[in-house]
Amino acid sequence: MFESGLKYVEDVNIEAILFSTPKKAVVINELRHKAINYDEAIVLAKSYDYPLITAEAREMVDKLIDQSSLTKYEKYIFKLHNKKWSFYKKSAINTGGRDV
Amino acid sequence: MFKELLNTAKNKFDAHQREEEIRYLDIDPEEYVMLRDDKNSIAFELLEAILEKLKIPNWEVDSATLRIVRISEASSGRKTWSLAITSDTRRFHLKVYRDFEPDLVDIDLASSRGICTAITFIEKKILDIREQKIREEERKRLAALEEERRHKQEELAEILGKVQQVNDQLMSIYNKKLSSAKLGEEFLARATEYISQKVSQLKQEEVALTIEGDIYEIKERFQGSLFKIIDEVPCQLDERSSLIKVSNSFINYCVCGKNLVQPACEILEYIQDTRSLVLRYECKNKDELQDQYSYEKYNNQMISHIEPKTLSHSSNPLTDVETIFKRIHGQNLITKSDVANISLFDIDTKVANFNDMIKFIDNMLARFAQNVNLIAWNQKNSSN
Numbered sequence: 281m282f283e284s285g286l287k288y289v290e291d292v293n294i295e296a297i298l299f300s301t302p303k304k305a306v307v308i309n310e311l312r313h314k315a316i317n318y319d320e321a322i323v324l325a326k327s328y329d330y331p332l333i334t335a336e337a338r339e340m341v342d343k344l345i346d347q348s349s350l351t352k353y354e355k356y357i358f359k360l361h362n363k364k365w366s367f368y369k370k371s372a373i374n375t376g377g378r379d380v
Numbered sequence: 381m382f383k384e385l386l387n388t389a390k391n392k393f394d395a396h397q398r399e400e401e402i403r404y405l406d407i408d409p410e411e412y413v414m415l416r417d418d419k420n421s422i423a424f425e426l427l428e429a430i431l432e433k434l435k436i437p438n439w440e441v442d443s444a445t446l447r448i449v450r451i452s453e454a455s456s457g458r459k460t461w462s463l464a465i466t467s468d469t470r471r472f473h474l475k476v477y478r479d480f481e482p483d484l485v486d487i488d489l490a491s492s493r494g495i496c497t498a499i500t501f502i503e504k505k506i507l508d509i510r511e512q513k514i515r516e517e518e519r520k521r522l523a524a525l526e527e528e529r530r531h532k533q534e535e536l537a538e539i540l541g542k543v544q545q546v547n548d549q550l551m552s553i554y555n556k557k558l559s560s561a562k563l564g565e566e567f568l569a570r571a572t573e574y575i576s577q578k579v580s581q582l583k584q585e586e587v588a589l590t591i592e593g594d595i596y597e598i599k600e601r602f603q604g605s606l607f608k609i610i611d612e613v614p615c616q617l618d619e620r621s622s623l624i625k626v627s628n629s630f631i632n633y634c635v636c637g638k639n640l641v642q643p644a645c646e647i648l649e650y651i652q653d654t655r656s657l658v659l660r661y662e663c664k665n666k667d668e669l670q671d672q673y674s675y676e677k678y679n680n681q682m683i684s685h686i687e688p689k690t691l692s693h694s695s696n697p698l699t700d701v702e703t704i705f706k707r708i709h710g711q712n713l714i715t716k717s718d719v720a721n722i723s724l725f726d727i728d729t730k731v732a733n734f735n736d737m738i739k740f741i742d743n744m745l746a747r748f749a750q751n752v753n754l755i756a757w758n759q760k761n762s763s764n
Contacts, residue, residue, distance in 0.1 A: 304411075351401045353426045360414045 284333045285321045286340060289314065294344050304361045311341045312367060322367075334367050402433040406494040409467035416446040434496055436503050448499065452480065465489075465498060472498045574741060 297310045312318050318337050325333050345358045407415065407430070415423035427441040427448055442449050442464070452462040462480035466473045472489040487505050492498035 351405075352422070353401070353405055353429055356420075356422050356426060357407065357411055357415070360411065360418060364414055 282329065282332055284329070284336050285324060286316055286318065286333065286336050288316055288340065288344075294348055298345075298348055298350060298358075304358055305365050308341065308358065308361045308365055311344055311362075312337055315344055316340050318367070337367065338362055402429045405430055405433055406496045408493055408495075409471050410469040412465075412467045412472070412495060413469055419446065430495060431499075434499055436499060439499060447475075448495065450480075450502070463502070465495065465502075474502065574738060578741070 292315045294311070294315060297314065298307055300310065301307060316337060318333070321333055321337075322330065341362045342359050345355050345362070348355070350358065405426070407426075415426060423446055424441055424443055427446065431439050431441065431448065438451050440449060440451060441447070442461075445464075447464045447466060449461045449464040451459045461477045463477060464475045466475050472492055472495065474487055474489060487502060489498050489501065492501050
């Protein structure tokens with residue numbers, strides 16, 4: 281059974297990240313790289329395991345969104361962004377989530 | 381009671397919650413694309429929540445395409461789409477349907493980052509276009525009213541002009557009447573003076589039809605008929621000279637025959653001797669006279685003398701004639717407008733100036749002069 285090694289990072293203020301910027305794609309990247317240990321997991325994983333890891337990471341971010349104080353419509357919009365956008369390197373977080 | 385209050389409070393709380401839920405709700409073009417691609421029921425619900433937040437009528441979500449559309453009421457009452465909002469990942473676009481009334485082809489949504497801004501912008505633009513249309517219609521209506529007012533003003537001015545024209549004409553007629561009355565008075569004064577002058581120059585012709593012989597014999601022979609005739613015609617019998625004077629106007633009605641008054645032309649013919657101013661009458665039918673009178677004795681003696689005689693102004697009967705003439709003249713001199721209507725001796729004429737008046741008076745005086753003896757005699761006898 282595949283073990284991604286992904287887990288939530290403790291003591292991260294999710295609400296602060298969610299409301300840090302109106303750019304939702306940036307918020308999603310922030311959550312991916314700060315609220316879960318995505319970067320550590322991807323380093324240890326084999327390249328063919330990347331899709332599995334990213335899919336699990338999306339699910340984990342969705343859960344964080346669901347647990348937040350956002351309205352259901354905001355949660356839906358954030359999830360759309362989480363669903364659409366690819367994963368980037370941690371250094372590209374502040375570029376608006378777009379390819380560099 | 382308490383339950384009602386509780387329900388009311390709960391409803392208010394729910395409404396507040398709903399208000400908070402949609403207060404900051406908005407999506408950008410990219411999110412619009414994403415949720416339309418997602419085709420999730422919550423996407424439809426989200427778009428409806430955005431419209432609920434905006435509270436702008438005539439907008440709804442098309443469940444099939446998940447596009448926000450603006451509806452319009454067709455004449456049949458059927459709801460149709462007038463326009464719809466579409467987008468790519470960078471900006472919103474507007475799809476205009478044929479049912480849309482205003483021309484929105486120029487609306488640019490590039491500056492609208494959120495769909496709420498885009499809808500508000502479109503709605504404002506529609507209102508602007510409709511207000512502009514209303515203003516344009518109002519301007520046309522006012523222009524039409526102004527045109528109508530101007531047209532009525534022109535008509536009024538035209539009517540006033542005609543009224544003024546009529547007024548001017550009336551004033552002109554009035555002034556002409558005034559001047560005509562003055563003209564008539566002037567005519568009358570000058571005409572009276574002129575007539576007086578002319579009448580004073582008139583000459584009465586006295587004609588003597590001389591019948592020589594003893595007066596008693598004449599009387600006997602004519603058996604009183606001569607006197608009767610004398611009573612009826614302007615003639616005089618001078619018993620001392622045995623002359624019968626007959627006015628020239630009645631020479632054609634001379635006596636001839638016993639108890640007869642016949643036109644002289646039937647019995648007598650006269651030869652005018654212009655040199656001696658003597659009219660000599662000869663009997664055309666001597667036999668007729670011979671039957672009753674001794675024609676031989678009287679024939680050659682039936683002559684008349686024309687004796688021109690100038691009369692003074694105060695002499696009779698011309699004074700009477702002059703009076704008659706002036707009275708008739710005064711009664712018949714009627715002025716109208718700028719001409720004077722004159723009626724003398726049943727002859728009507730119009731004169732526009734004093735020269736015409738003089739011509740008319742001269743003409744009348746000429747006729748009058750021809751009959752001056754008759755008129756004078758008539759006046760004399762009628763006064764008796």
